[in-house]
Amino acid sequence: MQVGLKIWRYDSKTGERALKEYEVDAPEEATLLDCLDLVKDRQDGSLAYRKSCRMMICGSCGMRMDGGAVLACKVRMYDVAEAGHVPVISAMGNLPIVKDLVVDMAPFWQKMRSVEPYLQPRYDQAEERENIVTTEQMDVIHKESLCINCGCCVSECNSMESDPDFLGPAALAKGMRFVGDARDGARIERLERYSEEHGIWDCTRCYFCNERCPKGVDPRDAIAKLGAEAMKNGIDRDMGAKHAKWFVTSAKTTGWLRETELVPKTQGVVKAIKEIKFAMSLLPKGKVPPPFPPHVAAEVDESRALYDLVKAQGVDGAAGIVQGEKALGALSHHAETSGDRSPYDEPDSAPRPYLPSEKESEEVTT
Ligand code: SF4
Ligand code: SF4
Ligand code: FES
DSSP states (O other): EEEEEEEEEEEETTTTTEEEEEEEOOOOBBBHHHHHEEEEEEEHOOOOOOOOSSSSSOOEEEEEEEEEEETTTOOOOOHHHHHTOEEEEEEOOSEEEEEEEOOOHHHHHHHHHHHSSSOOBBBGTTTSSOOOHHHHHHHTTTGGGGGOOOOHHHHHHHHHHOOOOOOOOHHHHHHHHHHHHBBBSOOHHHHHHHHHHHHGGOOOOOOOHHHHTTTTTHHHHHHHHHHHHHTTTOOOOOHHHHHHHHHHHHHHHHHHHHHHHHHHHHOOOOHHHHHHHHHHHHHGTTOOOSSOOOOOTTHHHHHHHHHHHHHHOOSSSHHHHHHHHHHHHHHHHHHBBTTTGGGGGGHHHHHOOOOOOOOHHHHHOO
């Protein structure tokens, strides 16, 4: 097949930048990396890119294809070539370019090092010769352990683009890999450190890291787990943590989000007073519900019961998110193996279909 590529060439020494077009004759099973090899071997030996394993293990070949980070050895080019599309290949984002598709990974490794990515054994286990970790305990950090340090998530991180000091998705996912490890003795210290400025709460929740990670690590979910664990352990000084905490309190007490109290609870009374002028401008639009008496949802008992259930099951930290991942995994597995029964086929399973009450049905039919 004929594969066209437009490649952004760049040399940091000269500052020269140019978009160059190539076409190679490649076998139908060729990956993007195979096509780059063909360009380098047969047309332009000066093209620079990284590779090693060629099988999605080493994490060397991260780059952008049409603006999104990919592992070049994972992307098959057949469909692209069939569609007559000529993709634009460029270096990953959020990292300095050295040459062509090669980026300087030093900032990536510096952040990895800063989360102390190694086990700090608990003192109460120091004398034990064997430390068995159960499958259930390992499940909590299964996804985080799959990371191959490719940097594709960092390339697409919106928060890092505006704040290069943000720890970022890869380092935080690595942090969760140790916070969730049953053998680690520095959980609280880690949560304290990751909750500081440029940490957990500076993530904008854009989910681009989940979308681009080629190994299914889902770094944003790892960050959510860190946030949940931090709050479970009372580490909630950051404004982001206070904001999340108030959401839970509000839902538990009234089954409703009480926006009027959100600002003082999150940012403090002084900041809230400064916002009064802005709040007054929203008042005529009905956007500022009166705080007293608070609006209470009709079925607030359900919301309170849900809160109590989560607490009783001990899934108010990272375990709750792991539980959700399993449920979603079961759903998607079922979608791929149609014919099997889904766990959601059971009458008492959740999420339940919405069924109108008898009263609502009557109202609709009359
Ligand atoms: S979800 Fe957070 S960590 Fe992930 S890319 Fe967006 S801002 Fe970055
Ligand atoms: S989390 Fe995924 S995208 Fe990010 S470095 Fe690890 S493997 Fe690569
Ligand atoms: S060459 Fe190793 S992951 Fe692509």
